[in-house]
Amino acid sequence: LVLVVDFGAQYAQLIARRVREAKVYSEIVPHSMPVEEMLARNPKAIILSGGPQSVYAEGAPRVDSGLFEAGVPAFGICYGFQAMAQTLGGDVRRTGLREFGRTPVTVSESGTLLAGIPEDLNVWMSHGDAVHAPPAGFAVLAASSGAPVAAFEDLDRRLAGVQWHPEVLHSQAGQAVLEHFLYDIAGCAGDWTTTNVVDDQVELIRQQVGDKQVLCALSGGVDSAVAAALVHKAIGDQLTCVYVDHGLQRSGESEQVEKDYVAATGIRLEVVEAEDQFLTALAGVTDPEQKRKIIGREFIRTFEATARQLDAERHIEFLVQGTLYPDVVESGGGTGTANIKSHHNVGGLPDDLEFDLIEPLRTLFKDEVRELGVALGLPEAMVYRHPFPGPGLGIRIVGEVTRERLDILRAADLIARTEITAAGLDRDIWQFPVVLLADVRSVGVQGDGRTYGHPIVLRPVTSEDAMTADWARLPYDVLEKISTRITNEVDEINRVTLDITSKPPGTIEWE
Numbered sequence: 001l002v003l004v005v006d007f008g009a010q011y012a013q014l015i016a017r018r019v020r021e022a023k024v025y026s027e028i029v030p031h032s033m034p035v036e037e038m039l040a041r042n043p044k045a046i047i048l049s050g051g052p053q054s055v056y057a058e059g060a061p062r063v064d065s066g067l068f069e070a071g072v073p074a075f076g077i078c079y080g081f082q083a084m085a086q087t088l089g090g091d092v093r094r095t096g097l098r099e100f101g102r103t104p105v106t107v108s109e110s111g112t113l114l115a116g117i118p119e120d121l122n123v124w125m126s127h128g129d130a131v132h133a134p135p136a137g138f139a140v141l142a143a144s145s146g147a148p149v150a151a152f153e154d155l156d157r158r159l160a161g162v163q164w165h166p167e168v169l170h171s172q173a174g175q176a177v178l179e180h181f182l183y184d185i186a187g188c189a190g191d192w193t194t195t196n197v198v199d200d201q202v203e204l205i206r207q208q209v210g211d212k213q214v215l216c217a218l219s220g221g222v223d224s225a226v227a228a229a230l231v232h233k234a235i236g237d238q239l240t241c242v243y244v245d246h247g248l249q250r251s252g253e254s255e256q257v258e259k260d261y262v263a264a265t266g267i268r269l270e271v272v273e274a275e276d277q278f279l280t281a282l283a284g285v286t287d288p289e290q291k292r293k294i295i296g297r298e299f300i301r302t303f304e305a306t307a308r309q310l311d312a313e314r315h316i317e318f319l320v321q322g323t324l325y326p327d328v329v330e331s332g333g334g335t336g337t338a339n340i341k342s343h344h345n346v347g348g349l350p351d352d353l354e355f356d357l358i359e360p361l362r363t364l365f366k367d368e369v370r371e372l373g374v375a376l377g378l379p380e381a382m383v384y385r386h387p388f389p390g391p392g393l394g395i396r397i398v399g400e401v402t403r404e405r406l407d408i409l410r411a412a413d414l415i416a417r418t419e420i421t422a423a424g425l426d427r428d429i430w431q432f433p434v435v436l437l438a439d440v441r442s443v444g445v446q447g448d449g450r451t452y453g454h455p456i457v458l459r460p461v462t463s464e465d466a467m468t469a470d471w472a473r474l475p476y477d478v479l480e481k482i483s484t485r486i487t488n489e490v491d492e493i494n495r496v497t498l499d500i501t502s503k504p505p506g507t508i509e510w511e
């Protein structure tokens with residue numbers, strides 16, 4: 001275990017991921033955690049992250065010198081580097097010389113930390129203060145024009161640090177620097193993989209659940225699918241999954257859950273056919289927010305009724321949630337499971353159904369969840385699928401949602417997805433909504449006749465987290481193929497358009 005001490009920068013998660021990429025398990029802890037508590041977790045090493053503050057700012061987080069006296073290897077990054085220098089008696093000054101973004105660094109001595117790294121290095125910096133002299137016992141390894149000491153190490157005490165951010169991709173040789181610290185200074189083995197998680201979690205889940213019954217709502221998305229597969233591996237038929245088929249899924253999605261997923265996992269699945277119920281509730285509704293509310297409400301009603309029914313057959317005490325590590329970190333961290341009323345999570349389950357939660361993915365990042373899914377034998381098509389909104393195609397039909405319109409959209413969407421897969425572009429884009437402008441008609445000509453059909457919008461986007469996005473620059477020949485196939489094969493569509501709006505100002509979905 002490597003602890004990443006979060007000094008309030010946005011980089012702590014990135015550092016934790018990079019450490020795991022080096023096959024060393026890492027967790028993030030807040031800087032407010034007492035040193036004794038950190039040491040009690042018996043870490044192999046501690047990494048101090050960057051932070052938004054100056055070490056001279058009032059109330060700037062301090063580092064307890066006990067951390068460096070315990071004999072645990074430590075690595076400081078940016079603020080963490082300065083805090084280490086200051087705590088151990090180095091000279092940290094506010095120079096007024098600030099460095100932001102790409103910065104050249106000159107390596108004067110490679111030592112162990114910078115072994116094999118180019119002498120002239122471009123790295124990503126973001127600092128105002130600088131270390132002018134290292135604490136006693138440290139060797140200076142590199143400098144930049146604004147940072148006389150940009151990297152140092154003390155091999156006797158197994159302490160090291162860099163002024164720059166090795167965790168960001170713009171920093172040349174960043175991963176190599178981190179790995180030199182982890183393997184060569186801290187002596188970490190580098191043998192952790194996401195599959196280790198399977199064995200650990202299976203054991204934990206068995207202990208937590210005993211012989212009780214567990215319920216999981218499958219959405220068709222990656223997280224709930226992997227969480228359920230893991231729990232199933234641990235407790236087999238004590239797990240029941242519920243899949244609400246609301247008729248707003250894309251072509252093949254329900255089959256993927258009902259057939260491929262069950263075949264791969266052997267999970268006991270209750271499929272609730274609710275298409276009529278959802279479409280009746282959506283009849284005549286065109287307002288996007290109202291559609292979302294109706295779909296959410298119907299989902300909860302259906303799930304609630306099913307949960308009650310199942311609970312009467314076999315009393316259910318646990319609910320599986322696909323919570324991921326970023327959610328845990330962002331909501332203040334913490335370990336263990338919370339005993340809460342399920343409606344806080346699933347959104348409106350009845351008060352008299354009370355569950356304990358099982359969250360087997362709460363230490364993992366999304367890409368690790370995908371790896372785990374593959375390791376558990378789930379189909380790759382399911383594990384690497386693009387995000388898809390809960391309200392489904394209901395918010396990709398601009399206008400009233402009807403069965404006929406859903407069929408039109410499904411046909412066009414399937415063509416777009418098939419061609420993207422055929423072109424090998426699935427992993428280059430974040431998501432590819434296809435939107436039916438159901439209330440718009442335009443004139444076209446097909447064969448010798450006039451047509452009066454609907455336009456389809458292609459909305460391929462690239463993104464890292466869906467908070468911001470850019471339109472994907474798909475190759476023209478792929479776009480052409482999609483356009484030609486859609487107008488040829490989907491009768492009601494006579495026009496294909498491409499959405500070239502970034503987010504902001506547009507959102508990814510149209511509604």
Ligand code: XMP
Pocket residue numbers: 292387388389390391431466467503506507508509510
């Ligand atoms: P927007 O359209 O806001 O979407 O740019 C951002 C991301 O969220 C997805 N999305 C949803 N996901 N329930 C979900 O589970 C929803 O109601 C919902 N609305 C949007 C969207 O597909 C994109 O990935």
